[in-house]
Amino acid sequence: xxxxxxxxxxxxxxxxxxxxxxxxxxxxxxxxxxxxxxxxxxxxxxxxxxxxxxxxxxxxxxxxxxxxxxxxxxxxxxxxxxxxxxxxxxxxxxxxxxxxxxxxxxxxxxxxxxxxxxxxxxxxxxxxxxxxxxxxxxxxxxxxxxxxxxxxxxxxxxxxxxxxxxxxxxxxxxxxxxxxxxxxxxxxxxxxxxxxxxxxxxxxxxxxxxxxxxxxxxxxxxxxxxxxxxxxxxxxxxxxxxxxxxxxxxxxxxxxxxxxxxxxxxxxxxxxxxxxxxxxxxxxxxxxxxxxxxxxxxxxxxxxxxxxxxxxxxxxxxxxxxxxxxxxxxxxxxxxxxxxxxxxxxxx
Amino acid sequence: xxxxxxxxxxxxxxxxxxxxxxxxxxxxxxxxxxxxxxxxxxxxxxxxxxxxxxxxxxxxxxxxxxxxxxxxxxxxxxxxxxxxxxxxxxxxxxxxxxxxxxxxxxxxxxxxxxxxxxxxxxxxxxxxxxxxxxxxxxxxxxxxxxxxxxxxxxxxxxxxxxxxxxxxxxxxxxxxxxxxxxxxxxxxxxxxxxxxxxxxxxxxxxxxxxxxxxxxxxxxxxxxxxxxxxxxxxxxxxxxxxxxxxxxxxxxxxxxxxxxxxxxxxxxxxxxxxxxxxxxxxxxxxxxxxxxxxxxxxxxxxxxxxxxxxxxxxxxxxxxxxxxxxxxxxxxxxxxxxxxxxxxxxxx
DNA sequence: CGGTTTGTTGTAAACGTTTCCAGCTGCTGG
DNA sequence: CCAGCAGCTGGAAACGTTTACAACAAACCG
Numbered sequence: 138x139x140x141x142x143x144x145x146x147x148x149x150x151x152x153x154x155x156x157x158x159x160x161x162x163x164x165x166x167x168x169x170x171x172x173x174x175x176x177x178x179x180x181x182x183x184x185x186x187x188x189x190x191x192x193x194x195x196x197x198x199x200x201x202x203x204x205x206x207x208x209x210x211x212x213x214x215x216x217x218x219x220x221x222x223x224x225x226x227x228x229x230x231x232x233x234x235x236x237x238x239x240x241x242x243x244x245x246x247x248x249x250x251x252x253x254x255x256x257x258x259x260x261x262x263x264x265x266x267x268x269x270x271x272x273x274x275x276x277x278x279x280x281x282x283x284x285x286x287x288x289x290x291x292x293x294x295x296x297x298x299x300x301x302x303x304x305x306x307x308x309x310x311x312x313x314x315x316x317x318x319x320x321x322x323x324x325x326x327x328x329x330x331x332x333x334x335x336x337x338x339x340x341x342x343x344x345x346x347x348x349x350x351x352x353x354x355x356x357x358x359x360x361x362x363x364x365x366x367x368x369x370x371x372x373x374x375x376x377x378x379x380x381x382x383x384x385x386x387x388x389x390x391x392x393x394x395x396x397x398x399x400x401x402x403x404x405x406x407x408x409x410x411x412x413x414x415x416x417x418x419x420x421x422x423x424x425x426x427x428x429x430x431x432x433x434x435x436x437x438x439x440x441x442x443x444x445x446x447x448x449x450x451x452x453x454x455x456x457x458x459x460x461x462x463x464x465x466x467x468x469x470x471x472x473x474x475x476x477x478x479x480x481x482x483x484x485x
Numbered sequence: 486x487x488x489x490x491x492x493x494x495x496x497x498x499x500x501x502x503x504x505x506x507x508x509x510x511x512x513x514x515x516x517x518x519x520x521x522x523x524x525x526x527x528x529x530x531x532x533x534x535x536x537x538x539x540x541x542x543x544x545x546x547x548x549x550x551x552x553x554x555x556x557x558x559x560x561x562x563x564x565x566x567x568x569x570x571x572x573x574x575x576x577x578x579x580x581x582x583x584x585x586x587x588x589x590x591x592x593x594x595x596x597x598x599x600x601x602x603x604x605x606x607x608x609x610x611x612x613x614x615x616x617x618x619x620x621x622x623x624x625x626x627x628x629x630x631x632x633x634x635x636x637x638x639x640x641x642x643x644x645x646x647x648x649x650x651x652x653x654x655x656x657x658x659x660x661x662x663x664x665x666x667x668x669x670x671x672x673x674x675x676x677x678x679x680x681x682x683x684x685x686x687x688x689x690x691x692x693x694x695x696x697x698x699x700x701x702x703x704x705x706x707x708x709x710x711x712x713x714x715x716x717x718x719x720x721x722x723x724x725x726x727x728x729x730x731x732x733x734x735x736x737x738x739x740x741x742x743x744x745x746x747x748x749x750x751x752x753x754x755x756x757x758x759x760x761x762x763x764x765x766x767x768x769x770x771x772x773x774x775x776x777x778x779x780x781x782x783x784x785x786x787x788x789x790x791x792x793x794x795x796x797x798x799x800x801x802x803x804x805x806x807x808x809x810x811x812x813x814x815x816x817x818x819x820x821x822x823x824x825x826x827x828x829x830x831x832x833x
Numbered sequence: 834c835g836g837t838t839t840g841t842t843g844t845a846a847a848c849g850t851t852t853c854c855a856g857c858t859g860c861t862g863g
Numbered sequence: 864c865c866a867g868c869a870g871c872t873g874g875a876a877a878c879g880t881t882t883a884c885a886a887c888a889a890a891c892c893g
Contacts (some may be wrong), residue, residue, distance in 0.1 A: 145878095145879055145880085145881065146879065147879075147880095155883095156884080157879090157880085158881085161880070161881060161882080162881090162882090165881080188879085188880080189878090189879050189880070191878090191879080191880090192878070192879035192880040192881090193880055193881080194880090195878090195879080196879085196880050196881050196882090197880085197881070269878075359864080
């Protein structure tokens with residue numbers, strides 16, 4: 138037998154002396170005579186029968202599996218998403234397939250195309266960048282997709298986005314309110330959507346606060362602890378009194394570099410991060426950070442996807458794509474306590 | 486059509502004017518006449534054909550999917566494992582199914598049983614506790630399983646374990662060498678395997694160092710940042726000069742509680758953690774920690790599983806179960822710098 | 834008591850592949 | 864000129880389910 142000796146509906150039928158149709162019916166809780174049910178149940182139990190999910194999937198065209206593709210499972214932001222998604226999908230009876238794209242665009246496209254192989258019923262994709270090929274692949278996707286990230290208008294796909302413009306602005310405004318006037322910015326790569334948006338938020342907030350934009354106070358680097366430390370070295374000559382970092386890892390690296398130089402946080406320089414990951418709480422002093430709602434976004438994305446799946450084959454035409462934005466939330470901790478000589482302005 | 490309008494091998498056959506058998510052969514790179522190949526290839530491309538993985542799985546009895554079940558994806562240790570496993574499986578052409586058991590034993594058993602549904606070709610299980618039911622389920626599992634954790638002898642299953650006894654001992658010995666004499670211990674639940682082993686390592690090392698075992702210096706709690714902070718409050722009256730924590734999260738919570746009370750680290754009290762997660766590096770001062778090799782274990786487990794999968798149906802009898810132990814590694818950071826008055830013994 | 838209903842059952846088709854087998858074509862070698 | 868052979872090809876079975884359909888028995892009603 139090509140099967141691993143695994144019992145099937147056929148073996149049960151033989152043992153119980155009924156047809157495979159009856160076995161299937163009994164096992165799926167449909168009507169049958171008293172003793173038929175009894176016999177089938179017992180045979181199944183004795184053989185230790187477990188229905189073959191693959192065969193079932195083939196029959197009814199669904200796998201009860203969902204795929205989540207993100208750039209890097211090492212990043213706490215994505216871990217938070219995985220966690221939230223997993224909670225939702227598990228409750229709904231779906232399994233979760235994890236795919237790490239290593240932030241490679243081709244990999245993201247491959248995942249999108251592989252939706253066609255019917256391995257999973259739907260996909261949550263977290264692209265690092267959106268190219269024309271992405272848009273093309275998204276519009277022609279073989280199954281429901283939800284994108285976590287910002288999509289251009291007109292792409293017929295549900296999406297969940299973070300408001301990192303507003304989030305950055307909140308952080309900068311907070312630093313300003315607590316008396317900081319030379320607010321430096323350590324950003325990630327500016328050619329990614331998040332990088333661009335955070336930059337936008339930073340500039341907007343500076344203007345709103347009436348502060349000048351000083352190029353010497355801005356560093357672009359990649360996301361990572363070491364990069365944060367390196368950036369500090371470049372920024373210190375510009376004499377900042379606050380550091381806003383596009384990410385907690387950068388903030389942490391920066392904070393360590395400062396402390397190692399004897400700079401006091403927050404007395405000399407305030408430090409704020411972004412994402413409010415476990416690292417922010419873990420740092421010393423604990424880091425003020427902007428929570429962009431990774432958990433919320435993950436949960437919301439999963440809900441949208443499940444919703445698509447359920448309203449499938451309903452009235453015919455699919456409902457229009459929905460976009461949901463998770464509001465940012467500023468979490469103030471010790472790393473941005475006001476300077477003693479600051480005007481503790483509570484007004485906007 | 487019950488299918489979503491998705492092209493199949495049949496549509497290609499029709500369009501190319503050949504039989505489905507020929508399509509299958511061409512697509513699988515078997516011999517065919519020049520123009521048959523040509524026609525099939527073109528038809529497939531024009532229709533945007535993607536092979537249905539479910540049908541294929543049903544046919545040849547393998548899904549090219551692997552399952553990893555762990556207690557909590559929020560824990561950095563498991564994230565490290567996921568990452569390592571993902572890297573290996575991806576390279577081997579397998580997808581990774583993630584399952585979070587929330588540390589619930591029934592959930593672990595359910596995963597084990599669900600191996601029979603043929604959803605995945607193999608399972609890596611990270612159980613929090615091993616009950617008799619686990620052993621029963623493991624021995625009768627419907628497919629290859631690798632356990633990350635310690636298994637009693639005689640269970641016919643590959644396993645990868647951490648040497649947390651030795652790891653704990655290393656940490657305690659290190660603290661002793663750097664001049665500490667009242668070494669407190671914040672442990673996780675003692676009824677889990679890791680909890681028990683860490684306790685064992687702690688006691689063994691104390692004895693080896695000639696230090697007395699003082700109950701007032703030991704706290705059992707659950708793994709979590711807040712628990713670490715709470716434990717410190719209970720320990721301080723016992724006047725420890727070092728804190729060994731069963732996990733980085735505990736260590737971090739403890740460190741924060743100490744710093745908040747004005748206790749200096751490492752001058753007044755040294756702090757060491759375990760797991761060497763990102764948190765250890767992130768803390769201030771950076772935390773000494775024992776790396777139990779989460780990555781290594783994950784990678785090794787994946788390799789063992791893949792190996793089982795390949796040597797399947799070979800000579801007949803399966804090779805005996807293998808057990809691999811990841812050696813612990815002490816990572817010394819600032820949080821355990823020697824006290825100034827310490828005998829900086831480098832011997833042993 | 835015959836016709837209709839109701840409930841239970843079995844046969845067979847279908848899902849989309851892969852693959853065994855047999856048949857066909859066109860050669861080659863005798 | 865024909866046997867044999869190689870290369871291609873198509874038909875059909877198989878993987879393990881679910882389910883439409885038909886068959887059949889028993890029970891009911893008039």
